[in-house]
Structures are given as C-alpha cells and as structure tokens.
Amino acid sequence: MEMFLMSMGAIALALVLMYNYLIGKKNQVDNIFASVDAVLKQRYDLLPNLVATVKEYMTHERETLEKITELRAKALQGGLDAPAKMALDSQLSQALGGLMVAVENYPNLKANENFLHLQHTLNELEEQIAAARRAYNQSVTDYNNAIEMFPTNIMAGFMHLTRRPLIAITTSERRSVDVDHLFKK
Amino acid sequence: MAKLASLMDYYYESMYPELKILEEHRLHILSKLKKSALILGLLFGGICWIVIDTSFMEATHAVAASAMSGGMMFLLFYRNEKRGYTSLFKDNVIEKIITFIDPTLRYQKEAFVSESEYRYSNLLPQTYDRFHGSDLVEGHREGVAVRFSSLHVEEKRHTKENKDEWHTLFQGLFFVADFHKHFKGRTYLFPDVAERSLGGIGTWLQGWHREHGKLIKLDHTTFEKQFVVYGDDTVEAHYILNHAFMERIVSFYEKERKNLFIGFVDGKMYLAMEVSQTLFEPNLTQSVLTFTHIKSYFERLEMVFGIVEAFKLNQTLWSKYK
Numbered sequence: 001m002e003m004f005l006m007s008m009g010a011i012a013l014a015l016v017l018m019y020n021y022l023i024g025k026k027n028q029v030d031n032i033f034a035s036v037d038a039v040l041k042q043r044y045d046l047l048p049n050l051v052a053t054v055k056e057y058m059t060h061e062r063e064t065l066e067k068i069t070e071l072r073a074k075a076l077q078g079g080l081d082a083p084a085k086m087a088l089d090s091q092l093s094q095a096l097g098g099l100m101v102a103v104e105n106y107p108n109l110k111a112n113e114n115f116l117h118l119q120h121t122l123n124e125l126e127e128q129i130a131a132a133r134r135a136y137n138q139s140v141t142d143y144n145n146a147i148e149m150f151p152t153n154i155m156a157g158f159m160h161l162t163r164r165p166l167i168a169i170t171t172s173e174r175r176s177v178d179v180d181h182l183f184k185k
Numbered sequence: 186m187a188k189l190a191s192l193m194d195y196y197y198e199s200m201y202p203e204l205k206i207l208e209e210h211r212l213h214i215l216s217k218l219k220k221s222a223l224i225l226g227l228l229f230g231g232i233c234w235i236v237i238d239t240s241f242m243e244a245t246h247a248v249a250a251s252a253m254s255g256g257m258m259f260l261l262f263y264r265n266e267k268r269g270y271t272s273l274f275k276d277n278v279i280e281k282i283i284t285f286i287d288p289t290l291r292y293q294k295e296a297f298v299s300e301s302e303y304r305y306s307n308l309l310p311q312t313y314d315r316f317h318g319s320d321l322v323e324g325h326r327e328g329v330a331v332r333f334s335s336l337h338v339e340e341k342r343h344t345k346e347n348k349d350e351w352h353t354l355f356q357g358l359f360f361v362a363d364f365h366k367h368f369k370g371r372t373y374l375f376p377d378v379a380e381r382s383l384g385g386i387g388t389w390l391q392g393w394h395r396e397h398g399k400l401i402k403l404d405h406t407t408f409e410k411q412f413v414v415y416g417d418d419t420v421e422a423h424y425i426l427n428h429a430f431m432e433r434i435v436s437f438y439e440k441e442r443k444n445l446f447i448g449f450v451d452g453k454m455y456l457a458m459e460v461s462q463t464l465f466e467p468n469l470t471q472s473v474l475t476f477t478h479i480k481s482y483f484e485r486l487e488m489v490f491g492i493v494e495a496f497k498l499n500q501t502l503w504s505k506y507k
Contacts (some may be wrong), residue, residue: 028419035420124367131424138402139419 018155025143029164032139033082036132040075040089043125047072050118054099057109061102068095086167089129096122133167140164192483195285196476203277204473210273211473214266218469221262229255267469274467275320282483283322286490290324297321297334298359306455308373308448309355310396315339318359320464326490327499333360333489335463357443357460360492364425364454365500370417372425372449373397374434377413397448405431411438412445425449430496437495441488456492464489 051065058065071092075085100119109115144163147156233251237244275294283292297318303309318336325331338355379387392400397415401422408431416422426434438445444459464485471478493499 032419039420127427128420128424131427132420134404135420135423138404138423142402 014151015155018152019159022146022152022156022159022161025139025146026161029136029139029143032132032136036129036136037085039125039128039132040085043092043122043129044072044075046118046122046125050122053112053115053118054103054109057106057112058099058102060105061099064095064099064102068092068099071095083165090168093126093129096126137166140166189480189483192282192285192480193476196479199285200277200281200479201474203281204479207273207277208472208474211270211469214270215469218263218266222259225255225259270469271467274473275465278467278473278479278482279320279465279486282479282486286483286486287324287326290322290326293321295319297336298332298361302361303336303338303359306361306448306450306453307371307397308446308455308457309338311338311354312340313338313354314341315351318463322486322489326493329362329365329493329498331360331362331490331493333358335359335460335465336457337463355457355459356462358456358458358464358489360454360456360458360489362454362456362493362498364449364452365498366425368421368425368449368452370421371398372401372414372416372418372422374412374414374426374445374447376444376446377409377411380413381410403431404428405435407435408432411435433496437492454496454498 047068051069054061055065071088075088075092080088103109103115103119146152147161147163229251233247236242236247236251241247242250272294279294280292283290298321300316303316316336316338318334321332321334323332336355336357336359337353339351339353342350342352344350377387379391381387383390388400391413394400394415398417399415399419401414401416401419403409403414403423403426405428408426412434414422414426434445434447441458446457448455465482467473468478473479
C-alpha cells in the first residue's frame with residue numbers, strides 16, 4: 001500500500017512539474033511576443049514623423065510612402081494574430097528598406113538634420129526589432145521542443161498545446177546594422 | 186593605430202637613452218642578487234656546519250633549516266630589489282609606450298580599478314578578503330571612454346592543518362568601457378565550463394544559477410558552445426549580443442585563448458580576462474635593450490586597447506551622440 005501511495009505521489013509530482021514547465025514555456029513565448037509588439041509599436045509611432053519629413057523631398061516615391069502609411073494603419077487597427085502582425089511587419093520592413101535606398105537620390109534630404117535623426121532612430125529600432133524576433137524564435141523553439149519531446153508531449157497533448165510558427169529572419173536582419181557606414185554617407 | 190615601425194623609431198629616439206640607464210640598474214641588481222646568494226649560501230652553510238659539528242641538531246634537519254632560512258632571506262632581498270626595479274621599469278618603459286600609443290592617456294602604476302566599481306559590475310560575485318592591483322590606464326580610445334588595470338582578488342581559506350592560505354579568485358585584466366548601445370538591465374556572459382564538461386546536465390545545472398538573472402539561450406552555435414549568458418531581459422540580451430557582436434567575442438576569445446567574463450551594466454561593458462601574472466611585470470633576467478622585449482609590452486597594450494576595435498565599441502549609436 002505504502003509503495004502504491006509513494007508511486008502515485010511521484011507520478012502526481014511529475015505531472016505537476018511537467019504542467020508547470022509547459023505553462024512556463026508558453027508564457028515565455030507570450031511575454032517575448034509582447035516585447036516584439038512593444039518595439040514594433042515604437043516604430044509605428046515614428047513613421048508619421050518620418051513620412052512627413054521625407055514627402056517634401058521624395059516626390060517620386062509617393063507610392064512607397066502611401067504603402068508605408070497604409071501598412072501602419074492596418075497594423076494599428078488591432079485584432080491581428082501573431083502571424084498576421086509579423087507578415088505586416090515584414091512588408092513594412094521591406095517598404096522602409098526600399099525608401100532608405102531611394103534616399104540616395106535625394107541629396108537635400110540626406111543633409112536634413114531632422115531626417116538624419118529619424119533615420120538613425122529607425123536604425124536603432126530595426127536592430128531592437130531584429131533582437132526581439134531572434135529572442136521570440138528562441139523561445140518558440142524551446143516551447144516547440146517541449147511540446148514534442150517525450151514525456152512532456154503527452155501532457156502537452158492533454159493541454160491542447162500546439163506548435164507555434166517561427167518568424168522568418170532574413171540574412172540582412174541577422175547582420176548588425178552598420179551605423180558607422182551610415183554616418184559616413 | 187601606432188605602427189610597429191614608428192615604435193622602433195620612438196624606441197631608439199626617445200626611450201633608448203633612459204633604457205641604457207635602466208639596463209645598468211638591472212645588471213647592478215642582478216650582480217647584487219648573485220652576491221647576496223653567495224654570501225647567504227656561505228653564511229647559512231657555515232651555520233649548518235657548526236650546528237652539525239656541535240651535534241646541536243640532526244644533520245638532515247640542520248641542512249633543511251639552513252636552506253629554508255637562507256632561501257627566505259634571499260626571497261625577501263629579491264622581492265625588495267624587484268619592487269624597486271619594477272617601479273623604474275614602469276616609469277621608463279610602460280609609461281613611455283602608453284604615451285607613444287596616445288599621449289592623452291593617463292597611467293598610474295600603483296592605482297587600479299576601484300573596488301566599488303568591481304563590486305558594482307557583479308561580474309565576479311564571490312566574496313573575497315583581499316583586493317589589489319596595479320597599472321591603471323584611463324582615457325579615450327577611438328572616442329570611447331576606457332579604463333583598465335591589473336587586478337588580483339583573493340580569499341583566505343583555512344586548511345585542515347588550521348593554517349590560513351590565500352587563494353586566487355581572479356587575476357588578470359579588468360577592463361571597463363562605455364558601451365555603444367542603450368540598455369536598462371544587466372547581461373552577463375561567462376565561459377561555459379559546465380556545458381563543456383557535463384553536456385546536457387551542465388545546461389540543466391546552469392538553469393538553477395540565479396546570481397546573474399535567468400539563463401538565456403542565443404542563436405549562435407559557436408558562441409553558445411563557448412559562453413553561457415545570463416540576464417534580466419531576454420530581448421535586451423539579444424539586442425546587446427547581436428550576431429556580429431557574438432562573432433567578435435568568439436574571434437577575440439579564439440585569438441587570446443583566455444577565460445573571458447563580460448558584463449553589460451548601466452551603459453558600460455565590464456570585461457575580465459584571466460591572466461596568470463600582472464599585466465606589465467618586468468623580467469629581471471631579460472635585457473631592456475632588446476627591441477623585441479619592449480615590443481612584447483607594446484603588443485600587450487595594443488591587445489587591451491584592441492578590445493575597443495575588436496568589439497567595435499566605437500560604433501556609437503546616434504542617440505548616444507546627444
């Protein structure tokens with residue numbers, strides 16, 4: 001009888017530990033996603049100012065600027081799930097990248113102090129976003145491993161935990177931003 | 186960067202006349218040490234002979250006691266002479282090389298990174314009983330404020346024989362520099378000894394260590410094999426340790442092959458590198474009139490200053506200009 005009780009106690013303890021472990025992993029993913037969200041929000045807040053500054057100079061980039069404004073509006077509408085947010089963010093990053101390349105054709109804009117400040121703030125934010133995405137992917141990998149590995153996969157099945165998708169990180173995001181190079185422009 | 190060729194010119198033009206005097210002093214000390222060794226040998230040899238002759242003590246005990254007493258006296262004499270020479274060497278060699286590298290740098294041979302700063306970094310949190318160091322260098326390198334010195338941190342341990350022994354907790358270079366990114370929390374990286382020696386169990390054990398925050402996994406395989414990272418904020422740790430920065434740390438580590446402890450605290454980077462002796466300890470048996478000998482100290486200094494370039498700490502973010 002004693003042996004039976006001890007075995008039951010050990011099993012109950014293992015179940016509690018596994019449950020808490022999985023909840024910990026799940027919450028970690030959510031917490032880090034909240035950080036990704038917060039830094040994306042900082043970038044969205046910067047965009048109206050950026051668009052207002054560059055539109056006077058970049059007369060031939062109206063389409064790109066409109067796209068950036070549209071993507072920002074969509075992102076701030078709310079009600080988007082994580083993959084949708086990430087997809088929007090990816091499109092926005094591409095549009096901003098294109099805009100920064102186009103800046104090369106506008107020497108007056110490149111000399112504008114306000115624009116330079118915005119450009120470098122955006123640069124810092126891009127690096128923070130890249131870091132948040134990497135941290136998110138790491139936490140998702142830990143979580144996915146936990147729900148697929150034995151014996152935690154059994155408990156994960158009971159808890160209806162499912163795999164979470166990773167955020168695609170481009171090669172350019174893996175590289176650090178060369179601020180020095182930007183200053184030399 | 187000061188080039189080796191111009192160092193040679195500087196060596197012959199500005200350092201050589203004083204080094205000749207230092208070399209004479211070194212040879213004089215060596216001669217004194219040889220004489221003292223001879224005198225002490227004769228003195229304690231004589232005492233030993235008398236003790237054995239008068240049967241005051243057993244022969245083996247008498248030889249051991251004489252050798253020990255003579256050795257200790259010689260050691261005291263050697264230390265005293267070495268201290269004086271070290272001081273002169275640092276004035277004539279180290280200070281001159283530092284001036285050559287950058288005349289705006291300040292060098293204080295007897296000062297060191299403050300204990301409060303060492304403790305504030307929490308890089309090496311063990312309690313200690315003795316904290317000392319030397320060779321404080323302060324100034325700017327590539328526009329980055331840097332400060333470094335040799336440190337020797339020890340704790341007193343009681344042996345089974347009820348004796349006190351000094352045990353080294355850290356000896357080596359302690360380097361502090363302004364970091365080029367904004368951050369609020371604390372991030373630390375240490376040599377990954379546990380995972381290297383114990384594998385998965387080591388990683389599991391590392392998870393229980395909470396002295397420096399939570400265990401943070403990073404997405405760089407080589408870096409992860411060599412270092413373990415702890416911090417308050419996972420995202421911030423990824424922000425500080427981006428891929429390029431992790432690669433720079435790995436390259437620096439692979440070049441130097443010394444244990445590295447790095448902390449990012451309050452806008453600064455604290456780096457401790459284990460070195461078995463003080464940074465600029467002179468060698469009494471080596472002539473200061475050989476350029477290669479002087480060059481080795483220059484290279485050591487360049488390695489330390491090279492941390493700024495190696496880690497690209499000079500790439501200041503825009504907002505840090507304000």
